[in-house]
Amino acid sequence: MFNRSVLIVLVVALAAGLGLVASQQWFGRESAPAPELAAVRLFPQPRELPPFALQQSDGTQLVPGELHGHWTLVFLGFTHCPDVCPTTLADLSRAQKEWEPLPEAQRPRVLFVSVDPERDSPDRIGEYAAFFHRDTLAATADIPALEDFARSLSLVFMKAPGPEGAPADAYTIDHSAALAVLDPEGRMAGVVQGPLDPAAIAADLIALTGAPAR
Structure with missing residues (x-):
């Protein structure tokens, strides 16, 4: 027969085991494993963005709260861009x-x-973005605000002169080709590097929303 001491040890061990199983089941419900991603590289910890205010194509302001509730891909560019911008927006579409x-x-x-507010009015960027997909949001701001916004996303841009003898407005803009990934709390959560794979990007974003794979 078990003596009293052995019986107490067994009861405590059984209780601890049941508690471990229950906690695993509980926390498993609370935090589902992160999906496996092919195109999106998530950071170990998302980071908060500093305050910003951009002007959307419809004339309203785009502030951090406007981006809450959705996963968002942010791309810097300009409408006079000859190659990277139209190719990227076509892939994203x-x-x-x-x-x-x-x-x-x-x-x-x-x-x-748009990081070219000198040539890109809100109306122009709205038409340009909608040409690729009607749901694409478009915004711009003055250069200091754009620099602060780009820096917060670890992206860069810089005005570059056109060919010698070209008109003053024939400049171009060098800019990051990567996409910043914002989570539904509007935090910088990751990045997508080129070359872009539209199918992989779509699958990753759908997975991040928690929607069933199609």
């Missing part, structure tokens, strides 16, 4: 078509930010 069936409240967003 293919990804956007993949997640169109998601409910609007769950659907990821694409934000195109």
Whole structure:
């Protein structure tokens, strides 16, 4: 027969084991494992963005709270861009078509930010972005605000003169080709580097929303 001491030890061990199982089940429900991603590289910890205010194509302000509730891909560019910008927005439009069936409240967003306010009015960037996909958000600001915003996303841009003898407005802009990834709390959560794979981007963003794979 078990003596009293052995019986107490067994009861304590059994209680501890049941507690471990219960805690694993509970915390498993609370924090699902992160999805495996092919195109999006998430940071170990997302970081808060400093305050910013951009002007959207419809004339309203884009402030941090406007980006809450959705996963968002941010791309810096300009409408006179000869290659990288139209190619990137075309690739993103293919990804956007993949997640169109998601409910609007769950659907990821694409934000195109023009870093050429001298030539890109809000109306112009709105038309340019919508040409690729109707859901693409477009915004710009003055140069100091754009520099602060880009820096907060670890992105860069710089005005570069055009060919010698060209008109003053024939300049170009060197800018990051990477996409910043913002989480539904508007924090910098990751990055997408080129070359872009629209199908992989779409699959990753759909997975991050928690929607079933299509």
